Amino acid sequence: MEDIRLASRTGRWIMLTTVLGSGMALLDSTVVNVALPHIGEDFGADMADLQWTVNAYMLTLAALILLGGALGDRYGRRKVFVVGVVWFAAASLLCGLAPNAGILIAARALQGIGGALLTPGSLALIQASFHKDDRARAVGLWSGFGGVGAAVGPFVGGWLVDGPGWRWVFLLNVPLALLCVPVALRHVPESRDESAHGRFDVAGAVLGAAALAFVTYALIAEAWWAGALGLAVGAGFVALERRREEPMVPPSIFASRQFTVVNLVTLCVYAAFGGFFFLAALQLQVVSGYTALGAGTALLPTTVLMLLLSAKSGELGERIGPRIPLTVGPLLCACGMLLMLRVGEDASYVSDVLPALLVLGLGMTALVAPLTATVLSSVDVSRAGLASGINNAAARAAGLLAVAALPTLAGMGPEAYRSAEEFGETFRRAMPMCAGLLVAGAVLAWATVRNPKAAAECHPGCRVHCGVTAPPLEPGERGRSGEQDGRGRSGDR
Incomplete structure (x- = not known):
């Protein structure tokens, strides 16, 4: 392990490299939603194509992110990070040049694979390179x-969509990438986990991805056979993980009741978030008449509030314990989503849109840092990084399934996003469903979450975080030894 100081020239290069790399994946996870109406118009795509444009990326990222972290620890974090950046850029180029919706969706799935390689590696490089006094x-x-x-992602995305076109989002x-890769190769030291050994759980990753893919297809296409097949493959994944000596998702970690419960809360709240941000970007453009730039800018308050207040929320959670934040946070978010019912054709941003997003942002701020701290405190310290990675993947899977299911449950037809009246009606049916998921998460947290004070203090990386798509990763130094086998840095923001 290196002992590079943050103030050194090499330290600054490492920060530039890791921020650029992770920023690529982060931008794509926040800007694509505002481009969807334009993508649909250019390709003559239906609602299912727009859902897959979002979900193809989330599917491969959620399924492979644990494996991506383990590959970096075994074969070299810089090497796998660079491969991920190049892969992501190549897939992005294919997205930008896609002649039809089918190729765009396939390219988005390839992007997710690149994201699964580069995002855990960006933080792992920081952990492995910097002196312990500078690491936090x-x-x-x-x-x-x-x-x-x-x-700034939605703002930049909206500006690109309204200006040179949606293809420039990709x-x-x-x-x-052309800036990131040479800097990484020249200035970032290589590192690996010398204790990493054994076989990779490739079969587990494939089964997990296949189960998610079949269930997602079933929800979008309303194909019962695909749902049954997905459940069967999911059962096979669980059986495989129980038998393997070094599984990707060790079943033993769920022996902690608190860990299991908090992950169920995570599924509820991030399903609501995923569905909300997918539909809200469309609602503002299709129904309220916003430009892509206007819609991206309109959604900024939630992220800005989290950026400004998440550290205070983490400190409060450490003082009073997780139960109240994990209950009040989702309830505030539910109120914010119900306030979005006022957003229609003649909605005023100041009196209709902004109040809803401020309430939602306050709820998300109250929720995310305490949720992460509770995940970490619910398992042994040697497994904290693994627990965080599983929690992060669970949140992404929840968002994936929500984007697949909500349009169907709300009765959106294939061409709903082309009609302000039809989309507005289905949006009004979808928001109470999202709010219901949040209320279910709040009730579950109030009834089952214990520990008056969290036993683990949240890392600074967990506090200063805008967890719209997933909870933050706990990097820790714990993944360098013991049973974790390098999986501890396999989550991402």
Whole structure:
């Protein structure tokens, strides 16, 4: 392990590299939603194509992110990070040049694979390279820059969509990669976990991805056979993980009741978030008449509030314990989503849109840091990184399934996004469903979450965070030994 100081020239290069790399994936996770109406118009796509444009990326990222972290620890974190950046950029180029919706969806799935390689590696490089006295500050800076990127992402995405076109949302990644890769190869030291051994759980990753894919297809296409097949493959995944000596998702970690419960809460709240941000970007453009730039800018308050207040929320959670934040946070978010019912054709931003997003942002701020701290405190310290990675993947899977299911449950037809009246009606049916998921999460947290004070203090990287798509990763130093086998840095923001 290196002992590079943050203030050194090499330290600054490492920060630049890791921020650029993780920023590529972060931007794509926050800006694509505002481009969807334009993508649909250019390709003559239906609602299912727009859902897959979002979900193809989330599917491969959620299924492979644990494996991506383990590959970096075994074969070299810089090497796997660089491969991920190049892969992501190549897939982004394919997205930007896609001649039809089918190729765009396939390219988005390839992007998710690249994201699964580069995102855990970006933080792992910081953990492995910096002197222990600078590590926490470096992680805080990395997370803070990520928060700024999340805040400006929708604005930049909207500007690109309304200006040179939606394809530049993806093509922008190519110059970023051309800057990132040479810097990484020249200035970032290689590192690996010398204790990592054994076989990779490739079969588990494939089964997990296949189960998610079949269930997602079933929800979008309303194909019962695919749902049954997905459940069967999911059962096979569980059986495989129980038998393997070194599984990707060790079943033993769920022996902690608190860990299991908090992950169920995570599924509820991040399903609601995923469904909300997918539909809200469309509602503002299709029904309220916003431009892509206007819609992206309109959604900024939630991210800005999290960027400004998440550290205070983490400190409060450490003082009073997780039960109240994990109950009040989802309830505030539910209120914010119900306030979005006022957003229609003649909605005023100041009196209709902004109050809803401020309430939602306060709820998310109250929720995310305490949720992460509770996940960490619910398992042995040697498994904290693994627990965080599982929690992060669970949140992404929840968002994936929500984007697949909500349009169907709300009765959206294939062409709903082309009609302001039809989309507005289905949006009004979808928001109470999202709010219901949040209320279910709040009730579950109040009834089952214990520990008056969390036993683990949240890392700075968990506090300064804009967790719109997933809870933050706990980097820790714990993944370098014991049973974790390098999986501890396999989550991402």
